[in-house]
Amino acid sequence: MNNEHFNEQFNDRNVTGDYYxxxxxxxxxxxxxxxxxxxxxxxxxxxxxxxxxxxxxxxxFNTHTVKYPLEKMPIGPRYRAVHQMKRLWESDTERCIGCGLCEKICISNCIRIDTKLDENSRKEVTEYSINLGRCIFCGYCAEVCPELAITHGGEYENASDQREHFTMYQDMLTPLDQMKAGKQVEFEGFGAITPHEDERVKKTPLAY
Known part of the structure; x- marks a missing residue:
C-alpha cells in the first residue's frame, strides 16, 4: 500500500454524512x-x-467532613512524608553510620551530611540536614540506607515561611523517651524487629 492510497481517507473533507x-x-x-x-x-x-x-x-448527620487539624485522615505505614532517623532498638544509639549513600543517591540534591572520626576512629555524623523545600519525597534515601537509619514518617505538615526549609538531624532523630517507651515505629521487612522481641533479646555490653 503506497502513501497516496493510505492518505485517501484523510483527504476526503465531506463530513455531512456522519453528522447531524x-x-x-x-x-x-x-x-x-x-x-x-x-x-x-x-x-x-x-x-x-x-x-x-x-x-x-x-x-x-453522617457527615464526611474532617475537622482539621483536630482530626486527621489515617495515613498508611508506607506513606512517604517527612523523614525520620531511627535508633538502635537494643542500645538506643543512632543507626546512621555516616556512609553518605543517601546523599549520593538523592536526585533532588537536598541532603547534606558531614562526618568525622571520633576518639575510637569510628565515623560519627556531625551534621545532617534535609532541605524539604527541594525534597520530592521519592524514597530513594530510605531504600538505599544499609542500616535502615532513615525512613519516611507520617508527618506531612512541613509548611514554612522560608523558602529554604531545612530539617536537622536532631529534629528527625527518635527522642530517647519515646525510644525507651517502645514508640519507635518499625517497618516490616529486612532489619525490622519481630513481635515480643524484648523478651528474647539480651543487651550486649558493647554500646552499639
Missing part, C-alpha cells in the same frame, strides 16, 4: 426574551433539583 444538526434555540437578544428563558428554565424544575440535592446533603 442539533436543534438549538436561538439565543435571546432583547431583555424580554432573556426573561422568558429564565422563567422557562426555572419552572422546568432544574433549579429546585439542584437545591434539593444541597439541602439533602446538609441535613445528613
Amino acid at each position: 444538526l442539533v436543534d438549538i434555540e436561538d439565543y435571546p437578544t432583547d431583555g424580554w426574551a432573556k426573561f422568558k428563558r429564565v422563567v422557562k428554565r426555572t419552572l422546568r424544575g432544574e433549579l429546585f433539583v439542584g437545591l434539593g440535592v444541597v439541602l439533602r446533603e446538609m441535613i445528613k
Whole structure:
C-alpha cells in the first residue's frame, strides 16, 4: 500500500454524512426574551433539583467532613512524608553510620551530611540536614540506607515561611523517651524487629 492510497481517507473533507444538526434555540437578544428563558428554565424544575440535592446533603448527620487539624485522615505505614532517623532498638544509639549513600543517591540534591572520626576512629555524623523545600519525597534515601537509619514518617505538615526549609538531624532523630517507651515505629521487612522481641533479646555490653 503506497502513501497516496493510505492518505485517501484523510483527504476526503465531506463530513455531512456522519453528522447531524442539533436543534438549538436561538439565543435571546432583547431583555424580554432573556426573561422568558429564565422563567422557562426555572419552572422546568432544574433549579429546585439542584437545591434539593444541597439541602439533602446538609441535613445528613453522617457527615464526611474532617475537622482539621483536630482530626486527621489515617495515613498508611508506607506513606512517604517527612523523614525520620531511627535508633538502635537494643542500645538506643543512632543507626546512621555516616556512609553518605543517601546523599549520593538523592536526585533532588537536598541532603547534606558531614562526618568525622571520633576518639575510637569510628565515623560519627556531625551534621545532617534535609532541605524539604527541594525534597520530592521519592524514597530513594530510605531504600538505599544499609542500616535502615532513615525512613519516611507520617508527618506531612512541613509548611514554612522560608523558602529554604531545612530539617536537622536532631529534629528527625527518635527522642530517647519515646525510644525507651517502645514508640519507635518499625517497618516490616529486612532489619525490622519481630513481635515480643524484648523478651528474647539480651543487651550486649558493647554500646552499639
